[in-house]
Amino acid sequence: MLYYIKKILEIEAYTVTCLFNTGEVRMIDLTEIVHKYQRINDGLVSQLSDKSYFKTVALDSYGTLVWDNGVDFDPDNLYNMSISILQSA
Secondary structure (H helix, E strand, O other): OOOOEEEEEEEOOOEEEEEEOOOOEEEEEOHHHHHHHHHHOOOOHHHHHOHHHHOOOEEOOOOOEEOOOOOEOOHHHHHHHOEEOOOOO
16 A cells, blocks of 8 residues: 555644544654754755744645655655544544
């Protein structure tokens, strides 16, 4: 199955909670990736270390997370690195 994000539900420090095309609500924690690129100061992903900038994340037409500086992440990888969130009824 190809995964994609249908909706961004919540954005916190370096985590994004999303509704995937499977119907699952999953939390994606990008903390480790952001800190890794911040250490090497790559110029793009390292910009995400600014929490205000991180929160400008949007959803593109392919169902993935994107920022206006061109950074994006493959939705299949995001699904695989995310954890399921139980929703209360």
